[in-house]
Amino acid sequence: MTAGRRLCHSFPSSSLCHIALPGPACTKGALLMRSAHHPIQLTGSPKVSWCLPRHGRAKQRRHDVDGDDGQKWVPRLSLSPLTGTVCFMEARSFPREGEAMLRILGKASSINVRKVLWTCAELDLPFEREEWGSGFQSTRSAEFLALNPNAMVPVIRDGDFTLWESNSIIRYLTTRYGDGSLYPAEARARARVDQWIDWQASDLNRAWSYAFMSLVRLSSAHQDRQAIEASCVEWSRYMQILDRQLEVTGGYVAGSRFSLADIPIGLSVNRWFHTPFERPSLAAVSDYYARLSERPGFCLYGNNGMP
Ligand SMILES: N[C@@H](CCC(=O)N[C@@H](CS)C(=O)NCC(=O)O)C(=O)O
Numbered sequence: 001m002t003a004g005r006r007l008c009h010s011f012p013s014s015s016l017c018h019i020a021l022p023g024p025a026c027t028k029g030a031l032l033m034r035s036a037h038h039p040i041q042l043t044g045s046p047k048v049s050w051c052l053p054r055h056g057r058a059k060q061r062r063h064d065v066d067g068d069d070g071q072k073w074v075p076r077l078s079l080s081p082l083t084g085t086v087c088f089m090e091a092r093s094f095p096r097e098g099e100a101m102l103r104i105l106g107k108a109s110s111i112n113v114r115k116v117l118w119t120c121a122e123l124d125l126p127f128e129r130e131e132w133g134s135g136f137q138s139t140r141s142a143e144f145l146a147l148n149p150n151a152m153v154p155v156i157r158d159g160d161f162t163l164w165e166s167n168s169i170i171r172y173l174t175t176r177y178g179d180g181s182l183y184p185a186e187a188r189a190r191a192r193v194d195q196w197i198d199w200q201a202s203d204l205n206r207a208w209s210y211a212f213m214s215l216v217r218l219s220s221a222h223q224d225r226q227a228i229e230a231s232c233v234e235w236s237r238y239m240q241i242l243d244r245q246l247e248v249t250g251g252y253v254a255g256s257r258f259s260l261a262d263i264p265i266g267l268s269v270n271r272w273f274h275t276p277f278e279r280p281s282l283a284a285v286s287d288y289y290a291r292l293s294e295r296p297g298f299c300l301y302g303n304n305g306m307p
Helices: 111-123 166-177 187-215 225-249 262-274 283-292 296-301
Strands: 006-010 017-020 029-033 040-043 061-065 072-079 086-094 102-105 127-130 155-158 161-164
Touching (some): 102 111, 111 127, 111 262, 155 166, 161 166, 166 187, 187 225, 187 262, 225 283
Parallel strands (some): 102 127
Antiparallel strands (some): 006 086, 029 061, 072 086, 102 155, 155 161
C-alpha cells in the first residue's frame, strides 16, 4: 500500500461537516469511521454522503465508495482527546488498482513481528503476511538474504521499499500512515516515545535474554543456574523502572495516552507475565497489562497466549 495525496480538514466546533473528496477520486475506497458526537457528511465525486449518529460512541464502520479514476480514498476521523468529538479528518489515497499491499515477512510467534502486526492493527492498515523464520521458510535462503542480510524477521515490503529492524518498521509505518497520535511530530513528545522504544530494544531485551532462552525456549545452551538467576534479577530490576514510570504517568509508558512505545513495551510486559519464574509483584505493571488488554490489537497480537 502506498500513501498518496492527503486531504486534511479540521472542524473543531461545527455540528455538521462537509468533506469534499477530490473528484473524480473514489473507487472502492473505504470510509473508516470511529465514534463521533457530531453528524458528519462526506461528499465526493461521485457523490458520497454519510452521517454519523449524533451520539455514536466507539463505533467503527467501513463503507465502500465507488469511483472512476482508479484511485481509492480512505477518509479517517480522529477524536479530540479532550472532548471526545471529531476534531480532524484526513483522506488518503490507496494504491491504484493492482498495486501491491503492504507485505510483512515473518512468523506470527516472533515478538518482533508482533510489534509490526499490532502497529498495523492500531493504524487499521491492511497487510499480507508470509511465514518466514525458524520452523517456516528459511531466512538463510538467497531470496531472503537479499531483503535482509541479517537473516532476521520481520521485514516489510511496501511497494518497492524494503525495510528490516522491527522498531524502524513501526516508526516508518506510523510516520507514513498514522495521524500523529501514536508517534507525535513534536520533538520532545517524539523523543519520549523513542526513549522507551530504544530502552526496550537495548536494556530490557538484553536483561531477559538468557532467562527467556532458558525458561521459555528451553535452550540447552542456556542452562547455567547462575546465569539464569542473574538474568532474572536484572530483568526484574528493569521492570521495576517501568513500574515506577507507570506509577508516574498513571496510564501508558510515555504519558497518559497510548503511544507507539506501548507496542514494544506492552509485548515485553506480556513476555514478563508468560515466563515461568518468581516475579516481584508490580502493581502499576499489572494495571497497565489489564489496560492494554482492552485494545483489540493487543488481544490479537500481544496478550494472545504467546510469550
Ligand atoms: N533487531 C531485530 C531482531 C529480530 C529478531 O531477533 N528476529 C528473530 C525472531 S524474534 C529471528 O528472526 N530469528 C531467526 C529466525 O526465526 O529464523 C528486530 O528488532 O527486528
